[in-house]
Amino acid sequence: MEKNKLDGFISRYTLGGSIESVMVKSTDTNISVRMISEDKTLLGEVKVNESTFPNGEFGIYTTSQLKSLLSVLDSNVDITEGKGSIVFSDKGTEVNYMLAAPSVIPPVPDLKQLPEFNIEIPLNDDFVSKFVKSKGALSDADTFTFMSKGGKSKIVLNYSNINTNRISMNVDAVCEGDVEGISFSSEYLKGILLANKGAGTSSLKISTDGLAKLHFVDGDYESEYFLVEMK
Numbered sequence: 001m002e003k004n005k006l007d008g009f010i011s012r013y014t015l016g017g018s019i020e021s022v023m024v025k026s027t028d029t030n031i032s033v034r035m036i037s038e039d040k041t042l043l044g045e046v047k048v049n050e051s052t053f054p055n056g057e058f059g060i061y062t063t064s065q066l067k068s069l070l071s072v073l074d075s076n077v078d079i080t081e082g083k084g085s086i087v088f089s090d091k092g093t094e095v096n097y098m099l100a101a102p103s104v105i106p107p108v109p110d111l112k113q114l115p116e117f118n119i120e121i122p123l124n125d126d127f128v129s130k131f132v133k134s135k136g137a138l139s140d141a142d143t144f145t146f147m148s149k150g151g152k153s154k155i156v157l158n159y160s161n162i163n164t165n166r167i168s169m170n171v172d173a174v175c176e177g178d179v180e181g182i183s184f185s186s187e188y189l190k191g192i193l194l195a196n197k198g199a200g201t202s203s204l205k206i207s208t209d210g211l212a213k214l215h216f217v218d219g220d221y222e223s224e225y226f227l228v229e230m231k
Contacts, residue, residue, distance in 0.1 A: 001050060001052045001053065001076070001077055001078075001079055002075065002076060003070060003073060003074070003075050003076065003077050004075065005048065005050065005220070006070065006077070007067075007070070008048070008221060009031060009046060009048045009050075009221070010063060010066070010067060011195050012046045012195045012196060012221060012223050013033045013035050013044065013046045013063075014063050014064075014067075014195075015042075015188065015191030015192060015194075015195055016190075016191040016194065016195070017064060018037060018042070018187070018188060018191055019035045019036075019037060019042075019063070020061070020062055020063050020064060021059075021060065021061050021062070021063070021100070021104070021105050021106055022034070022035050022060050022063065022105065023057055023058070023059055023060075023102060023105050024057070024058045024059075024060055025056075025057050025058075026050075026053040026054060026055050026056060026057075026058070027055060028051055028055065029049060029050075029051060030047050030048060030049050030050060031047070031048050031050050031053050032045060032046065032047040032048075033045065033046050034108040035108060036106050036107075036108045036109075037188065038106075040228065041184075041185055041188070041227060041228040041230060042185065042188045042225065042226070042227055042228070043108060043109070043111065043225070043226045043228075044223065044224060044225035044226065045223070045224050046221070046222070046223045046224075047221070047222045047223075048220050048221050048222075049220040050220070052078075052079065053079055054079060054080060054081040054086070056081065057102070058081075058086055058099050059099050059100035059101060059102050059104070059105050060097075060099070060100065060105075061100035061104060061105070065097075066097050069088070069095045069097055070088060070095065072093060072095065073088060073089070073090045073093055073095060074090040074091065074093075076090065077089060077090055078090070082096060084098060084099055085097055085098045085099055086099065111226060114207075114211070114213075115207040115209035115210075115211055116207060116209075117205035117206060117207045117211075117213055118175070118176045118206075118207060118208060119146065119148075119153075119173055119174065119175045119176070119179065119205065119206035119207070119208070120173065120174040120175075120203065120204070120205050120206075121146075121153075121155075121171050121172075121173045121174075121204045121205075121206070122171075122172060122173075122204075123193070123202040123203060123204050123214075127169075127171065128193045128197060130169055131144075131155070131169065131189065131190065131193060132190055132193060132194060134157050134167040134169065135157065135186055135187075135189075135190045137167065138157050138158050138165060138166070138167055140158075141157040141158035141166075141167075141186050142158075142185065142186060142187065142230070143157075143158070143159065143183040143184060143185060143186055143230050144156065144157050144159075144183065144184060144185075144186040144189060145157075145159035145181045145182065145183040146173070146179060146181070146182050146183075146206055147159075147179055147180065147181045148173060148175045148177075148178055148179040149178045149179075150178070151175075152170070153170070153171050153172070153173035153175055153179075154168050154169060154170050154171060155168070155169045155171055156168045156169075156181075157169075157186055159181060159183065179208060182206065182208060182210065182229055183229060183230050183231075184212050184227040184228070184229060184230055185227060185230060188225075188227060189214075189227065192214055192223075192225050195223075196214075196216040196218065196221075196223055198218065199216040199217060199218035199221075199223075200217055200218055200219070201215075201216065201217040201218075202214075202215070202216045202217075203215050203216075210228065210229035211226060211227070211228060211229065212226065212227040212229075213225070213226055214226075214227075
């Protein structure tokens with residue numbers, strides 16, 4: 001397996017270190033993970049088409065450690081299942097990563113009944129660049145807030161009912177009616193946008209019932225994330 005492909009898979013679920021523990025599921029055709037953040041405001045699933053990973057389910061408890069171990073290997077790696085471990089090797093180096101029991105991996109609930117997503121925001125390169133730069137300028141801003149009135153929509157970082165340092169970005173959203181303000185994690189959105197930068201297909205949809213959905217398709221990768229409203 002190409003190590004770059006594995007790195008891309010890992011980066012799409014760890015989101016810059018926000019997610020550490022996952023169950024990796026592998027079949028003859030793909031590898032996938034479902035993940036949830038510690039604060040339960042982010043859920044997601046990432047898949048990549050790949051046939052050389054051993055079939056089965058593998059508990060990864062500390063992904064950051066796995067990434068460090070993989071960094072010593074060359075660009076192409078062979079992957080086999082060991083005794084309670086996964087073994088990654090190139091022509092001259094072997095890395096043994098010990099697996100975790102499924103019981104210590106946070107369970108991810110199924111989202112069986114999704115609300116209607118009545119807002120859609122284009123995720124073009126300009127939006128991604130501006131949002132990432134804005135989050136960098138307001139690193140302490142925990143939330144981004146979507147607002148719409150009279151057909152004009154915007155996203156505000158660090159919105160509050162009191163006067164604050166904030167950044168407002170106009171967006172060409174498809175929105176049904178006015179929205180006073182609905183907020184989600186800006187840190188998670190930044191991580192998602194960076195991990196999926198340049199994706200061929202991307203979308204951000206929001207439900208005024210309190211859920212945002214992001215979906216990306218980029219070559220062999222498919223990623224989907226849900227953000228829960230932050231009050």
